[in-house]
Amino acid sequence: xxxxxxxxxxxxxxxxxxxxxxxxxxxxxxxxxxxxxxxxxxxxxxxxxxxxxxxxxxxxxxxxxxxxxxxxxxxxxxxxxxxxxxxxxxxxxxxxxxxxxxxxxxxxxxxxxxxxxxxxxxxxxxxxxxxxxxxxxxxxxxxxxxxxxxxxxxxxxxxxxxxxxxxxxxxxxxxxxxxxxxxxxxxxxxxxxxxxxxxxxxxxxxxxxxxxxxxxxxxxxxxxxxxxxxxxxxxxxxxxxxxxxxxxxxxxxxxxxxxxxxxxxxxxxxxxxxxxxxxxxxxxxxxxxxxxxxxxxxxxxxxxxxxxxxxxxxxxxxxxxxxxxxxxxxxxxxxxxxxxxxxxxxxxxxxxxxxxxxxxxxxxxxxxxxxxxxxxxxxxxxxxxxxxxxxxxxxxxxxxxxx
Amino acid sequence: xxxxxxxxxxxxxxxxxxxxxxxxxxxxxxxxxxxxxxxxxxxxxxxxxxxxxxxxxxxxxxxxxxxxxxxxxxxxxxxxxxxxxxxxxxxxxxxxxxxxxxxxxxxxxxxxxxxxxxxxxxxxxxxxxxxxxxxxxxxxxxxxxxxxxxxxxxxxxxxxxxxxxxxxxxxxxxxxxxxxxxxxxxxxxxxxxxxxxxxxxxxxxxxxxxxxxxxxxxxxxxxxxxxxxxxxxxxxxxxxxxxxxxxxxxxxxxxxxxx
Numbered sequence: 001x002x003x004x005x006x007x008x009x010x011x012x013x014x015x016x017x018x019x020x021x022x023x024x025x026x027x028x029x030x031x032x033x034x035x036x037x038x039x040x041x042x043x044x045x046x047x048x049x050x051x052x053x054x055x056x057x058x059x060x061x062x063x064x065x066x067x068x069x070x071x072x073x074x075x076x077x078x079x080x081x082x083x084x085x086x087x088x089x090x091x092x093x094x095x096x097x098x099x100x101x102x103x104x105x106x107x108x109x110x111x112x113x114x115x116x117x118x119x120x121x122x123x124x125x126x127x128x129x130x131x132x133x134x135x136x137x138x139x140x141x142x143x144x145x146x147x148x149x150x151x152x153x154x155x156x157x158x159x160x161x162x163x164x165x166x167x168x169x170x171x172x173x174x175x176x177x178x179x180x181x182x183x184x185x186x187x188x189x190x191x192x193x194x195x196x197x198x199x200x201x202x203x204x205x206x207x208x209x210x211x212x213x214x215x216x217x218x219x220x221x222x223x224x225x226x227x228x229x230x231x232x233x234x235x236x237x238x239x240x241x242x243x244x245x246x247x248x249x250x251x252x253x254x255x256x257x258x259x260x261x262x263x264x265x266x267x268x269x270x271x272x273x274x275x276x277x278x279x280x281x282x283x284x285x286x287x288x289x290x291x292x293x294x295x296x297x298x299x300x301x302x303x304x305x306x307x308x309x310x311x312x313x314x315x316x317x318x319x320x321x322x323x324x325x326x327x328x329x330x331x332x333x334x335x336x337x338x339x340x341x342x343x344x345x346x347x348x349x350x351x352x353x354x355x356x357x358x359x360x361x362x363x364x365x366x367x368x369x370x371x372x373x374x375x376x377x378x379x380x381x382x383x384x385x386x387x388x389x390x391x392x393x394x395x396x397x398x399x400x401x402x403x
Numbered sequence: 404x405x406x407x408x409x410x411x412x413x414x415x416x417x418x419x420x421x422x423x424x425x426x427x428x429x430x431x432x433x434x435x436x437x438x439x440x441x442x443x444x445x446x447x448x449x450x451x452x453x454x455x456x457x458x459x460x461x462x463x464x465x466x467x468x469x470x471x472x473x474x475x476x477x478x479x480x481x482x483x484x485x486x487x488x489x490x491x492x493x494x495x496x497x498x499x500x501x502x503x504x505x506x507x508x509x510x511x512x513x514x515x516x517x518x519x520x521x522x523x524x525x526x527x528x529x530x531x532x533x534x535x536x537x538x539x540x541x542x543x544x545x546x547x548x549x550x551x552x553x554x555x556x557x558x559x560x561x562x563x564x565x566x567x568x569x570x571x572x573x574x575x576x577x578x579x580x581x582x583x584x585x586x587x588x589x590x591x592x593x594x595x596x597x598x599x600x601x602x603x604x605x606x607x608x609x610x611x612x613x614x615x616x617x618x619x620x621x622x623x624x625x626x627x628x629x630x631x632x633x634x635x636x637x638x639x640x641x642x643x644x645x646x647x648x649x650x651x652x653x654x655x656x657x658x659x660x661x662x
Contacts (some may be wrong), residue, residue: 174658261471263569264478292587307478314482346515350522353614354587356653357522361529361580361622364536367624369574371539 262303271296272307282312406544407432409623413537416619418527421534424472426465426541432548434458439552462542462561466568469538473570476531482526484579487521493588514553518591525583527615532573532580533620539571618653 137140145287264272279285287305407428414425437454494517496502496511542565546558567569 010618138463147407176476201651261474262478263474264481265575266481266485269481273485307482310479311482314479314486346519349614350518351593353522353526353617356617356621357526358584359531360617360624361532361577362500363624364529364532367536368532371543 030115037333194250262307264307268296269307272304272311276308276311404626406565409626410537410541411506413533413620413623416614416616417534418530420474421530424468425534426469426538426545427461428541428545430464431458431461431545432463435545435549435552438549455553459557462545465538465542466565466570469535469570471570473531473535477525477569477576480528480531480576480579483524483584483639487517487524487583490587491517491586504553514590521583521587523613525580525587528576528580528583528619530613530616532576533617533624535573582633610633 271294272290275290276282276285278293279289285308287301287308290308291299291301291304410428414422416479417425432452434457439460494510494513497504498506498513503508527625543558543562546561549555550558
């Protein structure tokens with residue numbers, strides 16, 4: 001798990017401290033301590049980064065489990081890209097940066113020495129060989145050995161779109177030229193291990209439909225258009241199995257394994273609502289359509305689908321957010337306001353409720369600031385450690401010069 | 404009162420769907436005890452005992468749990484926030500003074516519903532911030548315990564990591580809370596005459612709900628800030644804190660049984 005390397009680094013720092021003794025050796029141990037810490041820090045947000053990366057690519061949980069050896073590699077890829085996670089904040093993504101989004105991704109991986117030339121057209125050839133060799137490596141017991149044609153014959157109608165079956169819509173699902181080219185090479189390769197990976201990778205039904213669609217399109221190889229560029233583009237690195245932000249064993253063991261987590265901001269939601277309205281309202285809008293209109297890089301149909309579901313619920317049951325439990329609460333609230341012995345009117349009760357809530361929020365905000373700045377500010381710790389180091393050096397110097 | 408007990412109370416008082424989303428403080432404490440009781444490797448290797456592995460594993464899992472829950476709630480709040488505003492607009496447009504079907508009765512009726520919903524909504528958001536705070540505090544405490552008991556240096560890097568986690572970054576929620584407050588003030592202006600009518604008698608909040616939870620949370624916060632170590636009953640003795648007059652007049656109807 002990602003914390004383990006961090007722990008080991010920390011421990012080594014601690015052990016060195018204790019071995020050398022705290023007093024005189026403190027100054028010399030300090031160069032040691034921050035360095036491991038520096039290594040540690042970028043690694044530590046891995047879980048967050050991994051979850052962000054998971055959002056990038058919709059991958060089924062089975063994929064995570066079947067490629068355990070990748071976790072180290074993936075971790076390695078991301079360990080030196082601390083800025084990447086901020087890049088991947090969805091609300092600020094622009095639609096037109098197709099490859100630019102991937103390139104920091106990829107260039108990081110190449111700097112890290114991972115052999116993943118997954119980038120533009122020119123590399124697709126090498127990619128294919130890389131991936132197929134990779135898949136050969138990864139070919140273990142649990143890969144299925146379904147033949148290629150049957151895989152591609154899977155019906156295209158998916159649950160994701162509402163009844164939009166047929167080759168026309170499938171054609172529209174194809175993303176970029178690069179993708180189809182690369183995928184063509186992938187599929188044409190007639191590598192059993194490779195093809196069998198597809199069936200295994202697409203274990204999850206939800207994503208599977210989408211993937212089938214894409215693969216089906218690949219075989220037709222009609223690379224036209226815009227619409228799903230962003231969507232499928234995000235799928236581009238996925239099948240390679242290496243850049244995919246596979247959940248590390250610890251996170252994949254969670255209750256909600258690789259459920260892509262997206263942080264919805266009001267701005268993003270605005271864009272969503274606009275798209276929905278353009279498509280005729282929440283009932284008639286489809287996730288696919290909304291995704292198409294929104295043109296947000298990194299947003300997957302999975303995100304849109306779940307958000308649309310929430311949106312529909314919120315609109316048609318305005319007094320309940322998450323189903324029946326909320327509804328019960330509102331009934332209780334009504335009862336409690338009727339129960340008030342003083343017979344205060346509901347408005348007064350609400351006013352008081354607001355007061356309590358406001359006060360609580362004020363206090364929470366104050367505490368939050370304190371915690372952030374006072375207790376755990378790394379800068380203050382750094383300053384403190386510098387100060388200690390300097391004073392120790394001075395003491396040592398004094399001692400030396402006194403001799 | 405010890406944090407563990409306070410946490411239990413909060414969990415008890417919280418909204419039902421949230422109860423299992425809080426920090427497994429007790430479990431983590433047990434693991435720390437296990438770690439410190441079993442001797443560390445004498446060969447100086449970086450091997451980790453089973454308990455330590457479990458501890459770190461659980462910590463990471465907890466953080467994932469918080470993040471998932473928090474972001475889910477946040478998403479809901481973003482949606483509901485917008486919806487409430489649109490709802491208000493629709494009601495004003497339809498039943499308001501200059502609306503298409505101006506009708507005072509309907510207007511008042513609809514507005515009353517909206518008012519209730521928006522106040523509850525506000526409360527829920529504040530409770531989510533509270534949730535974040537409580538869990539953060541728990542994490543900080545357990546890490547401190549760990550470092551103290553085992554001599555490890557887990558706390559600092561871990562807390563750094565936690566500070567960046569989605570569940571801790573409550574800025575958006577706070578912003579929504581403030582916007583909600585201003586909406587309420589704008590749409591339901593406080594009537595000055597009635598403001599002086601502070602109820603002298605205590606009000607009993609009987610049922611489960613957002614109000615009860617926020618009261619409990621507020622009282623807990625005051626407790627923490629007061630630094631009191633004794634906490635037996637939910638009705639607070641008179642204090643000189645500015646909030647005391649408010650919470651003094653509210654009482655949860657039964658002391659929470661401490662399991």
